[in-house]
Amino acid sequence: MVDIKGNSVIEENDPYYQSRVRADSYSPGSSSPSSSSDYVTGDADSSDSRGTIPQSLKSVEIMLSMSQETTEVELQDMVNRCKTMVLESAECSDERKWLVRRLIELRLRVQQMREASDQKLLETQLIMGHHFVPQKYYIIKTGSVYCDQCSGTIWTMLQSWYKCNDCKFCCHWKCLANVCRVCVHVIASEAGGYTHTMDICPEQGLSKQNYRCAECRVRITFKSAWIEPRLCDYDGLYYCQKCHWNTATVIPARVIRNWDMEPRLVSRVSAQFLTLLENRSVLPLEKLNPKLFTLVPDLALVKRMREEMQMMKKYLVLCTEAAVQGLPWKTSLRSHMVENSSNYSVKDLVDLQNGVLLDELRITYDAMQTHIMQQCELCKARGHLCEICGNDDVIFPWDASSIICQQCSAVHHRVCWSKHNHCCPRCPRLQKRLALKEQAAEDITTIAENVAKDS
Numbered sequence: 001m002v003d004i005k006g007n008s009v010i011e012e013n014d015p016y017y018q019s020r021v022r023a024d025s026y027s028p029g030s031s032s033p034s035s036s037s038d039y040v041t042g043d044a045d046s047s048d049s050r051g052t053i054p055q056s057l058k059s060v061e062i063m064l065s066m067s068q069e070t071t072e073v074e075l076q077d078m079v080n081r082c083k084t085m086v087l088e089s090a091e092c093s094d095e096r097k098w099l100v101r102r103l104i105e106l107r108l109r110v111q112q113m114r115e116a117s118d119q120k121l122l123e124t125q126l127i128m129g130h131h132f133v134p135q136k137y138y139i140i141k142t143g144s145v146y147c148d149q150c151s152g153t154i155w156t157m158l159q160s161w162y163k164c165n166d167c168k169f170c171c172h173w174k175c176l177a178n179v180c181r182v183c184v185h186v187i188a189s190e191a192g193g194y195t196h197t198m199d200i201c202p203e204q205g206l207s208k209q210n211y212r213c214a215e216c217r218v219r220i221t222f223k224s225a226w227i228e229p230r231l232c233d234y235d236g237l238y239y240c241q242k243c244h245w246n247t248a249t250v251i252p253a254r255v256i257r258n259w260d261m262e263p264r265l266v267s268r269v270s271a272q273f274l275t276l277l278e279n280r281s282v283l284p285l286e287k288l289n290p291k292l293f294t295l296v297p298d299l300a301l302v303k304r305m306r307e308e309m310q311m312m313k314k315y316l317v318l319c320t321e322a323a324v325q326g327l328p329w330k331t332s333l334r335s336h337m338v339e340n341s342s343n344y345s346v347k348d349l350v351d352l353q354n355g356v357l358l359d360e361l362r363i364t365y366d367a368m369q370t371h372i373m374q375q376c377e378l379c380k381a382r383g384h385l386c387e388i389c390g391n392d393d394v395i396f397p398w399d400a401s402s403i404i405c406q407q408c409s410a411v412h413h414r415v416c417w418s419k420h421n422h423c424c425p426r427c428p429r430l431q432k433r434l435a436l437k438e439q440a441a442e443d444i445t446t447i448a449e450n451v452a453k454d455s
């Protein structure tokens with residue numbers, strides 16, 4: 001992602017900006033959060049998850065309540081239980097919303113406890129679902145840092161500032177109280193699963209927004225030279241310059257519909273949301289656009305490799321030797337590639353286009369295949385023999401020269417299968433056995449009925 005900050009000239013001429021700069025100007029005394037204890041804007045217990053408990057969670061609420069006496073171990077236990085319940089709850093339900101909020105509170109409390117015991121450092125702040133961690137003593141090596149609230153530069157060596165652990169929102173200490181953007185991590189967790197819009201830049205016009213910024217509600221109009229409306233290509237809404245920094249990023253809907261990887265300009269909230277989901281495998285691509293698999297040959301290849309890896313995985317998960325080698329999971333940075341064969345992340349698709357994904361997949365694929373077919377006697381012994389030719393060389397379902405019977409899953413040589421008129425010798429045998437079993441069951445029922453009649 002590239003930040004193109006195009007607002008510095010405008011800000012200097014803007015009377016509103018100037019007065020803001022004066023009021024906010026840095027003074028060493030006021031920049032230490034620890035010296036100002038009344039500046040607590042987010043207390044873990046005051047979040048609104050208390051007020052609106054879904055009826056079904058009334059009993060759970062007691063289980064997940066913390067008091068002054070709650071220990072760190074108990075809290076950690078609650079975190080784990082809450083996490084499991086979040087995963088089990090229905091997507092987009094009130095239950096999930098409540099549980100996610102409670103989970104954030106619990107985690108924050110665990111962190112606060114650790115920090116308190118850890119020489120009472122500056123406190124983590126929970127505001128609008130963000131998990132703001134003080135950054136005062138961290139030295140930033142890469143480029144400038146900008147405040148997501150006021151869009152001004154953060155002088156990292158001089159000013160106290162915070163960064164959200166979950167969404168990377170950066171903020172001056174003095175701007176914490178004004179944060180109005182809900183953490184995109186919370187939004188993404190509440191929505192769950194596939195959360196990208198399929199519409200390409202669903203713009204409805206500035207009048208629909210009453211000529212106000214979609215986020216901070218400041219007045220924006222094309223007539224004013226100072227506050228120019230900026231369109232976000234992801235959500236189609238207009239933002240002010242403070243909330244839209246012309247960040248260029250790949251738009252999922254454009255990739256899915258047109259295989260278009262060209263970065264477009266988006267608002268800060270969209271940029272953070274897209275960064276957060278970039279690596280998550282939330283796109284059931286074939287369902288969303290099956291045509292892509294015929295139009296992009298590499299995508300079809302990835303699909304086939306993933307399907308074959310699913311077959312290999314069945315061997316590897318049962319082999320202790322494979323576990324020692326870190327197979328099947330450790331070989332890939334993207335474990336979802338091995339986990340399932342259908343879901344993709346936006347990053348996968350971008351990496352497919354630039355060649356990184358296929359190289360990475362081949363390494364994993366080869367490691368899995370070599371283990372099963374060459375290195376491990378145990379896995380090899382679980383291979384198949386072709387019943388048609390009776391030959392004793394071991395074959396595997398993902399071999400290009402083998403074919404699987406769709407009815408009984410037996411594996412045969414492709415050549416033998418063709419010669420045998422695509423008939424499986426195992427299927428009739430299984431059918432016969434099944435028929436005998438059914439007959440026996442029928443006989444037993446008849447006898448039982450007769451006995452019952454007689455008595």
Ligand SMILES: [Zn+2]
Binds near residue numbers: 129164165166168182
């Ligand atoms: Zn956040």
Ligand SMILES: [Zn+2]
Binds near residue numbers: 147148149150172
């Ligand atoms: Zn700021």
Ligand SMILES: [Zn+2]
Binds near residue numbers: 240241242
């Ligand atoms: Zn704004």
Ligand SMILES: [Zn+2]
Binds near residue numbers: 371
């Ligand atoms: Zn093995």
Ligand SMILES: [Zn+2]
Binds near residue numbers: 389390391412413416
């Ligand atoms: Zn054969």
Ligand SMILES: [Zn+2]
Binds near residue numbers: 406409410
């Ligand atoms: Zn068969």
